[in-house]
Amino acid sequence: MPDLISLLEHPDTTIAIVGATDNPAKFGNIIYKDLKRKGFRLFPVNPNKQVVERDLVYPSLAKIPEKPTIVDFVVPPEATLAVLKQCLDLGLMNVWLQPGTANPAVMDFLQQNRFHYLAACIMVETRFISRNKT
Template sequence: MSVRTMLDKKSWAVVGVSKNKRKFGYRVYKRLKDAGYTVYAVNPNLSELDGDPVYADLASLPEVPEVVNCVVPPEVTTSIIPQCAKEGIKYVWMQPGADCREAFALAEENNIEAERACVMVELGRL
């Protein structure tokens, strides 16, 4: 699996969105939206972001996204992998700092392709 293959998918969920425009949770969400992706915001502590709904978890989304981007601590990423498997999500993108060996191992066990890279950097390469 390559980063490019994931970037070709047009429906994403960003787990760990933030209202703070300086935080990566906000910046990743905004960058994907600005690049033309369908992006769902996920954070159980928010209800809206820039006028868009924010969902409590992956199961609450109106459709199953093709890729889940994690912008959360590694232990939260690890807890997201089983949710992805349950929802049938096959691609997980871990922002630097959101990844850990356990998350990659869980992804592999669940036949989920996982990558670690900064989506903002990779989108700039397109």
């Protein structure tokens, strides 16, 4: 089982942000900007947006042109569960749950399907990681 925190240290790690948004009051924007500022390669995913922070948004995980290393969730538990089913179909087994994205059904689904997951704030776990060369 991969250690998701260790994956963050790898320079080739990519992260899909499910729930990325252009609304600066929402965590989907705060987290996206934080990880982007730290130099992570990101894929914003939101079926209701076209652009976030001047980046093209993908309407679903299936539309991302390459397989992300980690799928980070910044959506309510009901949406998390629906997208986890897509993750399973696509073989995306490394998932990160931001606070507020899980409920008992989500946790049961993760465990029953043997996902590699972490429920924690990704901004906290990446606070000492920067890929920027400036």
